Amino acid sequence: SQKIEQNSEALNIQEGKTATLTCNYTNYSPAYLQWYRQDPGRGPVFLLLIRENEKEKRKERLKVTFDTTLKQSLFHITASQPADSATYLCALVYQAGTALIFGKGTTLSVSS
Amino acid sequence: GAVVSQHPSRVICKSGTSVKIECRSLDFQATTMFWYRQFPKQSLMLMATSNEGSKATYEQGVEKDKFLINHASLTLSTLTVTSAHPEDSSFYICSAVGGNSPLHFGNGTRLTVT
Numbered sequence: 001s002q003k004i005e006q007n008s009e010a011l012n013i014q015e016g017k018t019a020t021l022t023c024n025y026t027n028y029s030p031a032y033l034q035w036y037r038q039d040p041g042r043g044p045v046f047l048l049l050i051r052e053n054e055k056e057k058r059k060e061r062l063k064v065t066f067d068t069t070l071k072q073s074l075f076h077i078t079a080s081q082p083a084d085s086a087t088y089l090c091a092l093v094y095q096a097g098t099a100l101i102f103g104k105g106t107t108l109s110v111s112s
Numbered sequence: 113g114a115v116v117s118q119h120p121s122r123v124i125c126k127s128g129t130s131v132k133i134e135c136r137s138l139d140f141q142a143t144t145m146f147w148y149r150q151f152p153k154q155s156l157m158l159m160a161t162s163n164e165g166s167k168a169t170y171e172q173g174v175e176k177d178k179f180l181i182n183h184a185s186l187t188l189s190t191l192t193v194t195s196a197h198p199e200d201s202s203f204y205i206c207s208a209v210g211g212n213s214p215l216h217f218g219n220g221t222r223l224t225v226t
Contacts, residue, residue, distance in 0.1 A: 043205045089155070099161055101158070102148075
């Protein structure tokens with residue numbers, strides 16, 4: 001069965017640094033991959049979507065890459081701020097209209 | 113603002129009672145809604161997929177008679193936890209998609225069964 005692994009449960013960095021989160025998957029490549037932010041007691045909030053034929057997507061301080069050879073996506077937050085502290089979830093979609101399959105998430109803590 | 117509204121945000125009920133959770137898409141027609149369940153420090157686990165006007169498709173291991181899903185309109189889906197037990201206590205999250213929009217999530221419902 002398909003597995004999704006996010007590299008670590010927790011990541012602690014200093015304000016101003018770049019946070020890099022990793023999402024690895026097994027078996028076949030998804031149609032697209034999404035990154036979400038989840039704050040405690042809240043539902044996930046959509047951040048970025050990248051399709052299998054795209055290498056990179058950017059949105060303000062966020063950047064996502066998608067390497068189908070490595071079966072990996074990297075999620076970067078540049079110039080991190082304490083307000084970026086949250087859990088970040090990687091999710092895969094294999095066919096449009098079907099459900100997302102989520103990783104367990106990485107909890108990012110940015111200290112000032 | 114929120115595009116998917118979920119209600120209630122928190123509910124406490126006694127063992128044996130039923131609880132209904134509503135999920136509404138606010139400014140788009142949701143052809144498909146998904147219901148997830150999340151335990152602390154765990155990923156979201158898909159429970160069922162519901163398409164408007166048809167029966168929900170449940171994931172393996174999810175009891176359809178216990179978790180009743182109704183998707184009667186393009187803007188509303190409901191999840192009813194019947195005869196709730198303490199082990200049903202969890203965070204339930206709905207999500208909705210329509211057209212080419214990405215998936216949007218509600219803010220979740222924290223269910224506590226005493």
